[in-house]
Amino acid sequence: MTNVKYYKEYIILRKETIYFKEKMDDIKRNSYILPSFIHSYGTKVDEITCKKVKRLQFNINLIDRLKKEVSSTKKFFAFDTEAYEHEQEKLTEFGWSTFNNNGKIYSECHYIVDEYYNLRNHDNVPDNKDNYLFGKSKRLPLREIEKILKEEIKKVDIIIGQGIHNDIKYLKDLGININEFRYIDGESFYSGGKAIIDTTDLYAGYYLDKPSSLENGLIKCNIPHEKMHNAGNDAHYTMKYVIYFINNMDITKEKYQRLLRLKVPSYIGPCKYYIIKLNILLI
Template structure:
């Protein structure tokens, strides 16, 4: 604990917030940050270029978040080769429109042609894509997975990667919030600000198809630009956290 106290000035403020006291939760947050820094490096160096990643994004009706109105996904290899991009509008919910709390960009997919299909049809197509993927990534992916499970999608071959030893040959679900906080050493934020951090130009966010494309570009920026030997990461990794503390899951 003493090592954390004397290094308090280099610990990112979002870890110390709100009271700036060193507590057990602080230790868990630091452990989690260290883990995610190492995770980006391991993904960068251990995952083969031909492993298949699927970015999944959904849009829900703002007055009932359990109703998924759009599905979008982008399938690509670790080397950045795009295999497939798709945007589906749920036919039976087409007339449920957002606009009061979330922008309504359902009809503004810019990376192909939107398809209108029933929820059951979309579920079957998405399930086939998931079954062929090695990694699932997303921005706020925990919520997407929760709603997709409720919709009937099966994820039994995948596990969330939360503090465990990374095995590049296993199938994982990876949260982009974790990559963002580890790379930039700051609190994760909404996709728009993450894209701005990497100077990625965007149009019509809050369309599931567009978001999945931009998350793909965002993810590749992490993998291509990360340098674990940077001083800012070395200082965090060298903080000695007592061994009796495990990483803290979902602390943001």
């Protein structure tokens, strides 16, 4: 009986190994089409490669789904904050733009935190606190801005931003409830639900290139911009950025289709494009 048990276990493991190798072979055969930020040509294709391919496939589809599946009644919320460069926990500005996937803008605003008005950045980023270009800045105490922001968050469906994880952390630190929203990190996306999306994923899916800074991305998209590092301006440009990807995405192009055809084992989940590779023994 013991030998039979071990034999059955061996057969199961053998089948899984063969299945894995077959799927890996598909990636290996087509590794020459992989973008260099996913896999360096001539290097070994491994599980990390597969994870990155899976995330890229998801992001390609994500842009197309934002375009075709999300109702125009759903509100996107491009959100940005600015912090004092020498004390990052001190938020000095808030900005947001509310819009839909057709580019209709519902509202845009820029708030300056009154108690930190005199804290000025200049060592690492420019000081554009007083240079909002899309309306009139409002200078209010932090608590008042928080109240306004809490009410705005209740009205929107998709929070979106550049490096949005940092901004979401700030929201949580301020006690703003975002439990209804789900991070879209390379796995499932329900077009009827509430979501948090990072524009770096949209950039990677559209350009098949490593995630870029907002300013470099705007340059590549030929979107005019100025006075960056003002939270209101950055939120406005983030909105323009998102609409650019949605309007210009054509998933039928062969450069996307050949990547979407790649077969990745279903039990392998996506990972970030940048991860530290450890010495992991793979079967």
